[in-house]
Amino acid sequence: SGAAAGASDALEAPAPATAGFGAGMLTLAVLLAGGRPIYRRYRRRRQALAAGQLSSAAGAGTFMTSDAGIAAHHSGENELVQRAAMLQTILDNIPCAVSLVDHELQLVACNEEFKRLLDFPPDLFAGSLPSLETLFRYNAARGEYGPGDPEQIVADLLARALQPAPHSFERRRRDGTVLLVQGQPLPQGGFVTTYADITARKRDEERLQLADKVFENSPDAIVITDLGHRIVSVNPAYTQITGIAAAAAQGTCFRPGSDHGEEGEGAGGPDSRTVWAIVSAHGSWSGETTGLRGDGQRYPRTLMINGVRDPKTREITHFIAIFSDITARKRAEADIQHLAYHDTLTGLANRFSLTARLQLSVAEARRNGQRLAVMFLDLDRFKHINDSLGHPVGDELLKQVARRLREAVRETDTVARLGGDEFVVVLQGIGGAHDVTHVAAKLLAQLSAPYCVEATELHTTPSIGISLFPDDSADPAALMRNADTAMYHAKAAGRAKFQFYTDEMNRAATARLDLERKLRGAVARGEFELWYQPQFDSRHGHLTGLEALVRWRHPQDGLIAPLRFIPLAEETGVIVEIGTWVLREACRQARQWLDAGLPEVRISVNLSVRQLREKCLVDTVSTTLAANGLRPGLLELEITESAVMDNPGEAVALLQALKDLGVRIAIDDFGTGHSSLSYLKLFPLDHLKIDRSFVSDIEHDANDAMIVAAAVSLAHNLGLSVIAEGVESAVQVARLRELGCDELQGFHFSRPVTADVVENSLRSVWRTA
Ligand SMILES: Nc1nc2c(ncn2[C@@H]2O[C@@H]3COP(=O)(O)O[C@H]4[C@@H](O)[C@H](n5cnc6c(=O)[nH]c(N)nc65)O[C@@H]4COP(=O)(O)O[C@H]3[C@H]2O)c(=O)[nH]1
Numbered sequence: 207s208g209a210a211a212g213a214s215d216a217l218e219a220p221a222p223a224t225a226g227f228g229a230g231m232l233t234l235a236v237l238l239a240g241g242r243p244i245y246r247r248y249r250r251r252r253q254a255l256a257a258g259q260l261s262s263a264a265g266a267g268t269f270m271t272s273d274a275g276i277a278a279h280h281s282g283e284n285e286l287v288q289r290a291a292m293l294q295t296i297l298d299n300i301p302c303a304v305s306l307v308d309h310e311l312q313l314v315a316c317n318e319e320f321k322r323l324l325d326f327p328p329d330l331f332a333g334s335l336p337s338l339e340t341l342f343r344y345n346a347a348r349g350e351y352g353p354g355d356p357e358q359i360v361a362d363l364l365a366r367a368l369q370p371a372p373h374s375f376e377r378r379r380r381d382g383t384v385l386l387v388q389g390q391p392l393p394q395g396g397f398v399t400t401y402a403d404i405t406a407r408k409r410d411e412e413r414l415q416l417a418d419k420v421f422e423n424s425p426d427a428i429v430i431t432d433l434g435h436r437i438v439s440v441n442p443a444y445t446q447i448t449g450i451a452a453a454a455a456q457g458t459c460f461r462p463g464s465d466h467g468e469e470g471e472g473a474g475g476p477d478s479r480t481v482w483a484i485v486s487a488h489g490s491w492s493g494e495t496t497g498l499r500g501d502g503q504r505y506p507r508t509l510m511i512n513g514v515r516d517p518k519t520r521e522i523t524h525f526i527a528i529f530s531d532i533t534a535r536k537r538a539e540a541d542i543q544h545l546a547y548h549d550t551l552t553g554l555a556n557r558f559s560l561t562a563r564l565q566l567s568v569a570e571a572r573r574n575g576q577r578l579a580v581m582f583l584d585l586d587r588f589k590h591i592n593d594s595l596g597h598p599v600g601d602e603l604l605k606q607v608a609r610r611l612r613e614a615v616r617e618t619d620t621v622a623r624l625g626g627d628e629f630v631v632v633l634q635g636i637g638g639a640h641d642v643t644h645v646a647a648k649l650l651a652q653l654s655a656p657y658c659v660e661a662t663e664l665h666t667t668p669s670i671g672i673s674l675f676p677d678d679s680a681d682p683a684a685l686m687r688n689a690d691t692a693m694y695h696a697k698a699a700g701r702a703k704f705q706f707y708t709d710e711m712n713r714a715a716t717a718r719l720d721l722e723r724k725l726r727g728a729v730a731r732g733e734f735e736l737w738y739q740p741q742f743d744s745r746h747g748h749l750t751g752l753e754a755l756v757r758w759r760h761p762q763d764g765l766i767a768p769l770r771f772i773p774l775a776e777e778t779g780v781i782v783e784i785g786t787w788v789l790r791e792a793c794r795q796a797r798q799w800l801d802a803g804l805p806e807v808r809i810s811v812n813l814s815v816r817q818l819r820e821k822c823l824v825d826t827v828s829t830t831l832a833a834n835g836l837r838p839g840l841l842e843l844e845i846t847e848s849a850v851m852d853n854p855g856e857a858v859a860l861l862q863a864l865k866d867l868g869v870r871i872a873i874d875d876f877g878t879g880h881s882s883l884s885y886l887k888l889f890p891l892d893h894l895k896i897d898r899s900f901v902s903d904i905e906h907d908a909n910d911a912m913i914v915a916a917a918v919s920l921a922h923n924l925g926l927s928v929i930a931e932g933v934e935s936a937v938q939v940a941r942l943r944e945l946g947c948d949e950l951q952g953f954h955f956s957r958p959v960t961a962d963v964v965e966n967s968l969r970s971v972w973r974t975a
Contacts, residue, residue: 304399474496490513591664653667739755754811755768789826846873
């Protein structure tokens with residue numbers, strides 16, 4: 207029939223038609239199908255009766271009530287009334303909301319549940335039943351169909367309702383609840399629709415779906431077992447981690463523990479029986495165990511097992527195990543661990559692990575009544591190799607040294623690198639100093655053999671300091687300190703040596719530390735003074751210059767000579783600060799003397815190696831001269847022979863830059879270093895200062911006299927003038943004069959004196975040229 211063309215619940219946005227009517231609905235459909243004429247007749251009757259006759263129809267949605275009234279007035283239609291009453295009874299007893307719409311889209315029947323569930327107000331049903339359009343409008347206006355133009359929504363819904371088809375769909379309402387709407391066209395036109403609130407079911411479904419998604423997509427393996435620990439279900443991550451397919455896993459027993467070995471015991475973590483026992487007792491277990499992959503490979507994992515309880519009985523029905531493969535994390539941890547305890551370059555123990563191991567070794571030696579030796583090694587000339595050949599070469603050399611050290615001692619001995627070229631070897635279980643001497647000599651020989659790095663043969667030697675437990679100390683830190691001190695002495699004694707620690711070294715080291723502490727900040731505290739020693743022309747005896755010599759006046763220790771603190775200041779770098787102060791003070795003093803009307807006099811200032819390395823040296827000199835308005839020619843900079851010869855290439859450029867300022871340059875302590883004559887020629891020098899060691903014996907030692915003569919001749923050939931220092935006697939004066947020295951300086955003429963004494967002497971005794 208035409209009506210079979212389908213129906214649509216026009217109250218709802220149409221959806222794909224599906225079957226599925228409830229039992230009550232079927233009854234209704236049968237009833238209506240059989241009652242087509244009655245229905246038709248009834249409809250006609252209802253339309254025929256004027257509103258006035260029917261307006262008293264009472265109650266919401268109860269056209270049946272009013273129809274019952276109509277029926278009472280029209281005998282012969284009892285059957286109709288009865289059927290209608292029966293229909294309403296059926297509708298009201300159906301446990302879901304039902305509506306009936308005719309082919310003109312007029313609501314012709316519904317039950318109370320319909321009005322309640324769809325939340326329609328009673329006044330919509332007052333008088334007569336509303337049309338579908340009225341209900342659409344009402345719903346659209348309150349946003350039941352979602353956003354959009356209500357007019358358009360209503361128009362669309364009506365258009366679809368006019369071509370009804372069986373349908374079933376879910377509609378989420380604006381309050382979040384979900385309705386299942388199912389519609390069926392009626393043979394006589396129109397359609398019947400049921401509505402059910404499926405919010406709770408929907409929520410459960412969604413929760414299940416979510417759980418399913420989590421299960422499927424979890425990066426962690428999830429295993430569900432029954433009470434007998436047999437696997438019921440596994441997720442894809444399980445297969446990914448273990449390499450075991452879900453089908454193969456199902457039905458097998460899940461073993462949470464590390465017992466995959468033949469003996470039933472595995473490394474790291476408890477065995478399965480223990481884990482299950484804990485889960486049984488406490489409902490859960492978590493920790494790290496070793497898992498077994500399908501291919502027999504073991505892997506570390508973190509695992510958590512929980513019992514799953516029945517919500518009603520609270521009895522455990524299943525177990526759920528969640529685990530993840532932590533191989534990568536373990537590897538990273540191991541790497542970090544290795545990094546924390548080892549030197550990255552050489553793979554030897556680092557300072558941190560040396561400290562720990564030494565502590566253990568000392569404790570063990572103490573327990574066993576044994577001796578132990580700590581050897582501190584440092585490579586001679588390493589810095590030079592590193593600087594001149596580059597760090598990659600230096601690194602390779604260190605690696606080879608590390609290898610030789612490792613091979614030279616026992617497996618149980620500790621070999622560590624502290625950084626740079628400093629190594630420490632801890633020898634355990636030694637008999638006495640004799641054994642250590644033997645090892646030290648061996649290390650000395652093996653580390654001194656040539657190295658081959660990038661096809662270049664390199665030579666270096668170690669300086670070794672040794673301290674013994676319990677002889678030198680029982681404290682690990684003190685043993686290290688003592689070995690370091692001994693190493694320092696080995697170096698000072700001429701390198702490529704080993705040296706046992708002695709108490710004397712300790713005293714010297716303590717004094718050194720004390721001095722170092724006092725030295726820091728001494729410039730800022732104004733503890734330095736400049737003294738001056740005059741220099742004279744050897745022939746005419748007039749004053750040629752003054753050498754500025756620094757003195758440290760310590761508040762408690764009194765006047766400290768430079769030889770006591772300059773080497774330390776150089777080592778610690780404080781010399782840069784001191785040197786800058788000396789330069790400024792000398793220039794300031796020169797200015798003051800000039801301002802006091804004294805004659806111009808050249809002032810020599812000593813520069814240390816460390817100062818030569820300062821990038822701003824040339825700048826400092828130039829600004830200091832300018833600040834005091836001094837003629838640059840009045841300043842002479844004394845640089846030791848060894849300082850310039852250490853790195854002659856760089857020295858040439860630096861000296862030239864200084865020379866360009868107009869200052870004079872003197873080579874100090876000439877004869878004590880190894881001057882390269884070719885470089886000497888390149889240096890822009892003015893003065894050569896013959897070291898006082900050659901002067902002191904010049905009367906008796908023919909060699910010294912010859913050296914002085916050679917130096918004088920060399921200097922004169924290079925166009926330099928020569929000054930001899932440390933002149934203490936008239937005989938030396940005569941000899942040096944004979945040998946051609948141009949200037950002389952020494953106690954014979956004057957000791958270094960304060961600025962006040964210089965000022966008086968300049969006025970009275972000393973004559974200048
Ligand atoms: N035995 C003997 N010694 C004599 C005689 N005439 C002078 N002297 C001493 O010899 C040293 C000469 O200074 P130097 O060779 O540059 O040697 C200096 C110099 O290398 C360093 N020094 C002193 N002042 C400074 C400074 O301001 N800066 C730097 N970098 N080093 C300085 O300390 C060293 C020692 O300085 P001083 O103790 O002042 O010792 C001075 C001086 O007092 C003599 O006839 N006989």
